[in-house]
Amino acid sequence: MVTEITIQDSERKMLSEAGYGDPAIEYYLGKKHMGSIENANQISFKVGSCGDTMKIYLKVDEDEIVQDAKYEITGCAGAISAAMATVDLVKGKTVDQALKINDGDVFRVLESIPxxxxxxxxxxxxxxHQGLEEFQMAHVS
Structure with a gap:
């Protein structure tokens, strides 16, 4: 247990010195929205210009409210913290409301990243957005 705390403290210090704000660091260390969702309504995949990869799992109810979302990520601390913050911003929102969330909204939640x-x-x-749009296209009545 002591080793785990020491490693986390070391990571926290390194991220802070690199320019990550406390919320961004907490999202990275906690990774609370990391993983998959069994019986997801939509699974989408995207590769960034830097080579980071993200897979999004969405669970949307019949009223088109985002009940849950999780990411699987191969990427850096910036990618992980941004994805975790994005989930917090979209959960409980309608698909249309979630599609209005932008980069600035996520940056404000993270406070600071390099x-x-x-x-x-x-x-x-x-x-x-890709996951939400693909969900909408698949569920057009």
Missing amino acids: EKKHHCIQLAVKTM
Whole structure:
């Protein structure tokens, strides 16, 4: 247990020194929306310009409210923290409301990430939007 705390403290310090704000660091360390969703309504996949990859799992109810979302990510701390924040912003929203969430909304939640990692926010938002749009196309009545 002592080793785990020491490693987390070390990661927290490194991320802070690199320019990540406390919320971004917590999202990265906690990874609370990481994984898959069994019986997801939509699964979508996107590769960023940097090579980071994201797979989004969406669970949307009959009223088109996003009940849950999870990401599987191969990427850096910026990608992971941006994706986790994006999920917090869309859960409980209608698909149309969730599609209005933008990079600036995610950046405000994270408070700060290094400038060279801003593309990670774009990837998280684009992946979410792609999943929501593909859900809408598949469920047009």
